[in-house]
Structures are given as structure tokens and as C-alpha cells.
Amino acid sequence: MVEPREYRVSDIVEGYEIRKIVIFEGIEFHEDEMQEWTRRLEQEYVGNSYEERYIRRYYLPYAKPPLDYLRENLGDAFEIEENPTFNNEVINFESLRRVGRYSSEEQKVRFIVMTAVSKRDFKRALETEGVHVIYFGHSRYGRGACFDIYGGNVAERGEQWENGSDDDDGLYRLGYPYLPVSLEDIEKHGYTFTPVPVESSSPPSESRHPHARRKLSVVEIPENLREKVHPNFRSPSNRYYGLMREGKWHLILHAGWRDTSNQPFDLGSTELKCRVFCHFGCSSRLHFWDIVRKREYKGWERPRPPTDRYAYFTTAPSDARITPLWLYYLLTYNRKNNFKPWWDSLQYAKRETNKKLRSINAGYEIY
């Protein structure tokens, strides 16, 4: 293990630009959990079936905690500080876990890669000027980004899967006002939920997530879920708007990106000052691109020429391979670009990551 050290004064003297990247590990995506997944998969996927061969060959080599992957592929040049001490290179996040450092001689850029886990710190990072923020976790079927602070494994049931119990866990919302969530997810995680009772008017189609823009049905929810309906949204008849998708009943839930039940932990209450925002959860292009980019929503548009407000999403259900690859290609871009717009290096990372994802038949890409 490399000893922690202070930044080199020479890095600045030599004209290196310091770029800070913060990876937010969402619920179920903490580093120690990922290491455990890997161990389990290595033990279980030893056979010769198509799926087993695929996992061994195209999944396990890349699905690693991002800092570990970078260390493995960049060698000693990527230094990891396990118990980071704060200095002017590191942002003082309460939930900071690890810090990696890498100086690219070709780019003349020094990268400080931090990992953190709380909802409060996520909002703070988005509001921090000039930072590259990566969300690495579940999209919660279009609700946003979801967090929890824990050691070991996450509890499968609880409010941390929806609105959360405090400022550190639960959802940071950035979704459409209404979206479909399967009864299966609600039952599995046992959180309080906010469906739309049939006694009220049907949610307007244009406010619904694209997966819910079809004719809605009436769903009577099973008895075991009734007490988990938020008191303000209860239907006297226990019937709610919903639809059948992928062979499962879904309920339309209140979600949203501003004036949400999670305020101030939503996009509407956040002044986005970061330079890059990557949401690498499942299908984030579909779930969040409109909300982040379009003028009728948050309107966080990239200026022309592209010097700021870079945003990247995923085109389909994604997994743990994307963030390690994205960072690897970003750090290994080989052109000098210190104190210049980050566009070229980001586009390079996008292009190369997508090539890699295509070559390993990942089924999704960066948008």
C-alpha cells in the first residue's frame, strides 16, 4: 500500500492543472460490497455456459471498485490513500472514503479522484465549482440517485430505498414527475410510497416518464402494501393508477425533480456548479437527460463552444463496468490540455469507453 502524501509543489510549479473528480457510490455500490460481489461471482461462475463464460471474460475484469481498477491498470502511478487526510487537493466531504492521485505527464493534468457515499455530500459536490461528479449506483427506475451510509452490506428493506431517513440516505431526486415502479420493488424494499389514487385525476401524460405514457389501468394493491402508502396519498378503495410492463404490475408514483418530497435533495433545489455530471446508473439517458438538459426542466445546457456543463448518461440498463472504464480512458488521454476546456479529453473518454463496451457486448453505452 502506498503511503499517503501531500501533493507535490512541483506539480503546480510545472504548470499542471488539478482536476477533482468525485465518485459517489450509491446504495449497493460501495467498494467493499463490490469486492464481495466479485469474490462471489468468481466462485460461482466457473462453468462453461454462455452466461458463465461471459461473466468471467467480459464482466469480472472490469467490474471493480473504480480506484482499484485504476490502480491495477495504471500501476504505481495511481496512488491510493485509504484513510485520506484533508488538504487543499481534497474536498472536505464528511462521507469521503478514499482518494486516488494520478499525474498525467502527457495531459499536464493532475487528477484527484475521491470516493464518497452520502446524499448530502452528493448535493454539495454538484454545487461545487469546477468539479467532475460521477454517480455510480442505481437509478431506482428513474427516480434519481440513491444513497446510504453503512459498513458491510446494505439492508434490503427500509426507507433508504426511497425518501430516506435523514440527509445522508435515500433518494436525491431528478426524475419525471410521475413514473412507474413495480409492486415487486415496493414489496422487496418495504419503503413508504406515494402512489396516485384513482379518486384523484389521472397524471397528465406529458408529466409521466416515457414508460408510463400509455393508457393507465386501475390497480388494487395487495393488503401487505396498504400500510406502506404515505397517508397523504391513500385511496379509500385501495385502488391506484398503474400499468402492466414486462409482465409485472407497476404503480404510478409521485417522483419529480423540483418541489419534491425530498427537498432540498432534488435537482430543483440545487444550483449546479460542477463542470461535469455523469449519471452512470441504469438507462439514465431515458430517465434524466430531458430533466437535466431541457429548458422546460432544469435547462443545464452546455455552452457553445463546449467549455462547461458537460453531462454524460447511459443509453440502457448499465452495470459496474462503466465507471472504471470511463476513468481509465479519461486519465490515459494522451494530449496536453491543461487549463484548456475539458471537452476533448471527455469526448475521447466517451468514444473509447463506448468502443470497449461495444467490444464486450455490454448492451449499453455512454450518451
Place this chain on the structure above:
Amino acid sequence: MNLSLETRNGTQRYHQENTIFKYIHRVFNSWLNVEANSYLLKKFLFCWEGVPGKDDEQLLNHLQKCLRIGESAEGKIEKAEGGKVITVFFKDLQVNIILDDENSRVVLKDPSGNIYEYFLVKREGKNLVYVKDPLFILRELDIDDEKGFKQVARSVVEEAYEAPKRMVEIRHSEDEDDSSKALLMLLEIGDLALTPLLESLKAENSEQYVWDMKTVVGIQIENRLKIANILEKMLDDKRLLRIPEVPIGVEERPPPRRVCDEAYLMLRRLLSFEETEEEQFLNSVMFLDMSDEEKDAEIERFKSTKKWVALSEQI
């Protein structure tokens, strides 16, 4: 051998007396330490006269990788039949490599009867053997050797375009006789002419400029039609695709897809010009969210009308 580097019309061109030029050039640049701008698809492997002897290791490493014998397997090398056949003995396997002087080639026969060819170049009385088969070039590459892949890819592209690029150059020359022959040739090679034409457009000559672009557009349309024909056939193929599922840490599952579903989406990307990128994305999401029956109905509707509709409105 008469090698010279000439500059004509601002373009540097290598002239060569015969094709051996390439191989001599390559002798000095083994494929593994290729310079960024050179192109060397074939890799120098060993000198025939150096085996058995100083080139044994190179040959054994190559065979271990390319015939998948395993790196730990030891091999013994013998030469027979007047030095024309090299036999390599591994524990359970015997490989013959035959020098075919007459055809300037070397041939490897494996125990299954597969035959692989190598280039042979004679220089100063020595027989130099080069890897030629793309299969072996790939097998020598490590899957994570991105630099190696890029280098080989560059070589493939440069070699593939070498002649078409020269044809375009000649087409743009002032010699009318040469130019019209090159023009005919460019029309014949079709697809291969597209990139070299695009990269060498001469806007100052309006007639040539328009002719070149007409040719490019013609090739592109021909390609599009070919692709569309195949995709239309695929619309009838209901086989389910195997989509590898990651068993852990994933909430959303990719929707099941059949060959016909993918064909529908590809056709839409290829032909639906009136849709913006955003509309196309949304329509593909809507399509994949349909049941198989709904998707089949949409495919049938498209086949009979040849028109695209916004699927959000359909639903």
C-alpha cells in the same frame, strides 16, 4: 533495388521497383515496435537459416500462442529434407513448416490438416519468414493490448486504402488518359473508393469536385439499399437473442429482443430521416417496451405501409 522518395504536387509518394520494398522496409521495423506512422500488417517472425538456432525462441513462442499449445509446453525443433522442412515436436503435437521456394511462401501444417501461409522474403541469401494470416496476428495480440490493436487496425486500414488512394491521386492528376482510367477504376471498386475520395476532394476544380461527390453519394445510396434489403429480410426472423445478464448489482433488466426487433430499430435508424435523434431514441424506447404481439403488429404495419410513425401516439 531502387528506392526514392519524391515530392509531387505536395504529396510525398514512395516509388518502388517491386513489391519487395515493403518487406525490406518491414525487416527494419518489426511489427511489435512499429512507429506511430508506419504501416506494417505483416510481422517478421524468423529467419529460416536461424532455425534451429538463434530464432528458435521466436518460432516456439509464435506456435505456442497461435496454435494454442500453451506457454509452458516445450518444443524441439528439427530440420529435414535438405533443410526444406522444419518439424517442431511438442509433447502431444507435431507441426511441419515447409519452405516453398517456388511460390515465395512458407506453409505450416497442423495435425488437424489446417494449412496456414507465411510470406517469404529473400534477402542477402537469407529466407525471412513473415506472419501473414490475420488469425495469427490476432492470436499474438493480448485482448487488453489496446495499443497493439490500434496499430494493427491502422495497418489494415492503410493497406486496404493504399491502392484506392493512389487511384484518387491519379484521377486528380492532369494527365487526361491516366485520369479517365483511374475514374473507371474508382467506379469499379465502389465502396473502397468512398473514404479516399472524401479525404482528397479538390474544391478548386468544380467539375471534379461535383463528380467526386456524386460518386460518393452514389456509393452511399447503394450501400444503404443493400443494408435495407438485408434488414427487411431480418424483419421476419423471430429468434430470441441471447442477452448476457449481469446477475448482481443491477436493478433494470435489458428488455428481451428478437432478431426482428433489432432489425426494425436498425431500419428506423437507417431510413427515418425525418426523425430527430431524440425522437428516434424515444421511439426505440417505446418499441422495446412493447409486448412481442405489439412489436409484431408494428413491424407488419411498417412492412405494409413503409412509413414510420411516432410510437408514443400509437400506444
